Amino acid sequence: MTAPKEKPVTALDLETYRRRAEEFVGALDLEYYEHFSGRKPTCDTAAVYDRYPELFTKAAIDELEGIYQAAKDEEKRRLAYLLAFTVDGFMGEQTKHLGDEVANTEGAATITVDGESIGLRQAGVAQANEADGARRGRIQEARLAATGELLNPLLDRVWRRCHELALELGYPHYRELYSEVKGLDYGLLRAEMEGFLRATEGLYSRVMDRLSRERMGVPYSELAYADLPYLWRAPGFDDVFTRAGLVPTLRATLAGLQIDLDAQSNVHVDTEVRKLKSPRAFCAPVRVPGEIYLVVLPQGGQEDYAALLHEAGHTEHFAHVDAGLPFEYRHLGDNAVTEGFAFTFDHLVLNREWLARYLDFTDVDEYLRFANVNDLYFMRRYAAKLCYETELHLQTGSLDGMAALYSEFLSAATMIEVPEANYLVDVDDSFYCASYLRAWMLEGSFRMILQDRYGADWFVNPAAGDWLKGMWADGQHFPAERLLLKHGGGRLDAEPLKHHFETALGR
Ligand SMILES: [Zn+2]
Numbered sequence: 001m002t003a004p005k006e007k008p009v010t011a012l013d014l015e016t017y018r019r020r021a022e023e024f025v026g027a028l029d030l031e032y033y034e035h036f037s038g039r040k041p042t043c044d045t046a047a048v049y050d051r052y053p054e055l056f057t058k059a060a061i062d063e064l065e066g067i068y069q070a071a072k073d074e075e076k077r078r079l080a081y082l083l084a085f086t087v088d089g090f091m092g093e094q095t096k097h098l099g100d101e102v103a104n105t106e107g108a109a110t111i112t113v114d115g116e117s118i119g120l121r122q123a124g125v126a127q128a129n130e131a132d133g134a135r136r137g138r139i140q141e142a143r144l145a146a147t148g149e150l151l152n153p154l155l156d157r158v159w160r161r162c163h164e165l166a167l168e169l170g171y172p173h174y175r176e177l178y179s180e181v182k183g184l185d186y187g188l189l190r191a192e193m194e195g196f197l198r199a200t201e202g203l204y205s206r207v208m209d210r211l212s213r214e215r216m217g218v219p220y221s222e223l224a225y226a227d228l229p230y231l232w233r234a235p236g237f238d239d240v241f242t243r244a245g246l247v248p249t250l251r252a253t254l255a256g257l258q259i260d261l262d263a264q265s266n267v268h269v270d271t272e273v274r275k276l277k278s279p280r281a282f283c284a285p286v287r288v289p290g291e292i293y294l295v296v297l298p299q300g301g302q303e304d305y306a307a308l309l310h311e312a313g314h315t316e317h318f319a320h321v322d323a324g325l326p327f328e329y330r331h332l333g334d335n336a337v338t339e340g341f342a343f344t345f346d347h348l349v350l351n352r353e354w355l356a357r358y359l360d361f362t363d364v365d366e367y368l369r370f371a372n373v374n375d376l377y378f379m380r381r382y383a384a385k386l387c388y389e390t391e392l393h394l395q396t397g398s399l400d401g402m403a404a405l406y407s408e409f410l411s412a413a414t415m416i417e418v419p420e421a422n423y424l425v426d427v428d429d430s431f432y433c434a435s436y437l438r439a440w441m442l443e444g445s446f447r448m449i450l451q452d453r454y455g456a457d458w459f460v461n462p463a464a465g466d467w468l469k470g471m472w473a474d475g476q477h478f479p480a481e482r483l484l485l486k487h488g489g490g491r492l493d494a495e496p497l498k499h500h501f502e503t504a505l506g507r
Contacts, residue, residue, distance in 0.1 A: 012063040017055070021085060022327045024052045026286045033284035035103070037295045038274030043103040046096040049089075056093040061086055061169065081328040081476075084181040087169070088430055091162050098158045105150050107276070111142035120146050125279050125299075128229035140226035144421040155424035156399055163396055175393040178431050183479075186390050189434055193383035196494040197413055200501060204380060205415060207373045207505045215370070225416050232374055234302060240361045243300030247271060249358050250312055253348065257465035259316060267319050270295040281307045283314040288330040288475070289321040302371065306346045313345030314338050320472035333476025335432065337483060339439030341472065344446050350375065350504070353457040372504040377414065379440055379497070384413035385426065385433045392427065399424075442480045444496035445489040 027048045034040040054060065064086055068079040092099065109120035114135065118126050120143065127139040163174050171177040179186055205220075212220040216231060223231070247269070251261050261267065266289055274297075281296040281304075294315040296308050317338050321330050348354045350371050355361040388409040392402055406423035454464040471487060481492045 012060060012067075014067065017060070017064075018082070018327050020052060020055060021082070022331060024048070024055055024089070025085075025331050026291075027051065029284045029286045033286065033293050033295065035107075036278040036282060037270055037293070038277035041107070041276060043100055043107070045092070045103075046100050049093045049096045056086060056089040058090070058168070061090060078326060078328045080181070080183060081332040085328075085332050087177065087181050090169075091165055091429070094165055095158050095161050098154055098161070102151060102154050102158065105154065109146055109150055111139070111146050113139050113142050120150075122279065124229060127226065128233035128303075129235070130230060133224075133227060133230075136230055137224065137226045140419075144419055147425055148421045152421070152424055155427075159392075159399060159424065159427070160397070163393070167396060173394050173396055175390060175431075178393070182431070182434075184431075184434060186386070186431060186434060189437065190387055190390050192494060193386055193437060196498065197380060197383050199494075199498055200376060200380065203501065203505060204376055207369070208377070208415065211370060211373050220415065223416060225418055228416070232303060232377075234370060237302050237367055237370075238300055240355075240359050240367075241300055241302045241305045243298050243304075245359070246298045246300060246304060246308060247296070249305065250308055252358055253309070253345075253354070253459060254312070254316070256460040257468065258462050259465065264319055266290050266292055267315055268293045271298060273297065281311040283311040283318070285314070285318040285331070288318045289323055292318050302349060302367075306349045309348055310342040310346035313342035316345075316468075317341040317472045318475075320469050321475040322473045325475050325477065329475040329477040331475075334438075334479040335435040335476070336438035336442060336480040337476045337478070339435050340442035340446065340480060340483075341468070343439050343443035344450075344468070347375075347443060347447060348459060351456070351459070354459055357457070357460070369505065372501065376501050376505070379437075380413045381410065382433055382436050382440070384409040386431075386437055387413075388423075389427060389431060389433060393431070438480050438492060441492050441494055441497060442484060444494070444500060445484055445492070447500065448496050449487070449489055 028045060031040075031043065031045055031048050035043040049056070061083070064079065064083050068076065068083055071079050106120055110117045111120055111123055112118075113126075118139070123139055123143050127136055127143070130136045130139060166174040166177040169177060171180065175186060178184075209220040212218060212223050212231070215234070215236075216223055216227060254261050261269065268291070270293055277297045278295070279297055279299065281294070284293040284295065285291075286293065292315050294311055296311070298304065298308075323330075350368065352364055352368065355364050355367075361367070388406050391405055392399070395402070403420035403423040406426070407418050407420040410418035410426075450458040450464055450467075453467075454461040458464040467487075471483065474483075478486060484490070484492050
């Protein structure tokens with residue numbers, strides 16, 4: 001007698017999987033926190049992946065896929081988030097050594113300019129602070145050369161491998177895989193962004209030219225890509241955006257929304273100066289909502305203020321998430337949501353009332369025009385990145401031709417010659433640029449709602465704080481489109497942003 005053919009045993013116990021997944025996310029974020037805060041010179045994410053060998057196998061994806069197909073309603077949404085996490089993890093696991101090599105090569109690389117050695121990660125700051133245009137050009141050349149020699153060969157391997165893995169998972173290309181697991185049509189988003197690029201083309205060209213003439217003394221057509229970091233650094237505003245005032249301004253802004261930063265036992269603000277600390281602020285949500293790091297190396301300047309406010313938006317979002325929600329809604333979900341709250345905070349630097357109240361800055365017309373052009377530039381840049389990435393991630397093999405395509409898209413949108421060499425360092429994992437773009441649109445709507453309901457100085461209205469906290473409590477349970485509808489907004493599109501830009505810059 002033969003035994004009945006056994007049904008394959010489901011090795012995957014969903015509750016155990018979720019618990020281990022949450023532990024992994026925390027461990028990975030802790031590794032990033034320790035490396036980029038300068039506590040740990042090398043980044044060893046491979047060691048973290050190695051502690052969770054069962055999470056990111058092809059078999060785990062197949063089993064989750066099966067459970068997902070059979071699930072219904074709310075459980076299906078949770079599983080969709082979990083499956084997207086597992087696919088990201090699968091890609092990360094398969095490229096973990098290369099990924100660490102990229103981070104560590106970049107961290108250790110130096111460039112030499114006029115006989116002086118500068119760390120590659122610090123070179124962007126040096127270029128932005130350099131008043132001599134010719135020397136800015138030399139720093140830029142050295143950065144591009146280092147990128148081309150040291151990073152691009154590694155990144156080429158990373159992306160070709162990720163593209164190959166999409167095929168192994170049964171999809172025609174990486175774009176289709178991500179479209180499926182994130183439930184997003186990148187072609188539709190691209191069309192929306194192309195519409196935005198066309199609609200703002202004339203405005204952008206006029207305001208960029210005026211800004212370039214005023215601040216750099218030449219028409220925009222004569223400005224070089226190497227000059228842009230200096231244009232955006234705008235040291236002329238440093239007496240308003242002081243280094244000493246940075247963290248106190250954040251503390252006061254949060255107090256206006258009835259949040260006492262110092263009393264939040266789950267928020268750890270790391271302001272310590274360390275030699276290897278990233279010059280850019282960041283947030284590491286190690287446990288949500290229990291253990292969130294807000295890391296900053298105060299330098300001053302308007303970009304530093306916007307960056308800290310942005311990361312504080314993430315921090316407060318994660319810190320206010322309902323601890324009783326499932327892992328998927330606390331940690332995973334639609335990242336456009338957390339980015340939308342981050343943009344809500346960083347766009348305070350465009351708010352006349354906020355500038356007056358917290359920075360005692362009232363003669364703001366010139367600054368506001370500058371800051372709005374800056375915002376429009378970056379949004380157009382991201383729109384072009386999405387157009388490029390929707391092409392890059394159709395590739396299944398050689399990436400030949402992609403550098404030229406990158407330059408073509410980026411140059412057209414920003415109307416300046418963008419060098420080809422950044423065609424891989426300027427790409428985020430898993431179409432993250434789409435999260436930024438959807439967050440920009442979400443913030444455009446939030447800004448309208450906040451101003452209409454609570455006034456232009458909504459940031460000192462406790463009711464506005466309550467409105468935000470109510471949404472924060474949901475974590476990333478609802479995708480940006482649904483969140484907006486639930487809270488009184490309309491369709492997620494670029495219309496509110498077009499209106500903001502035209503109002504701020506159209507005259
Ligand atoms: Zn962000």
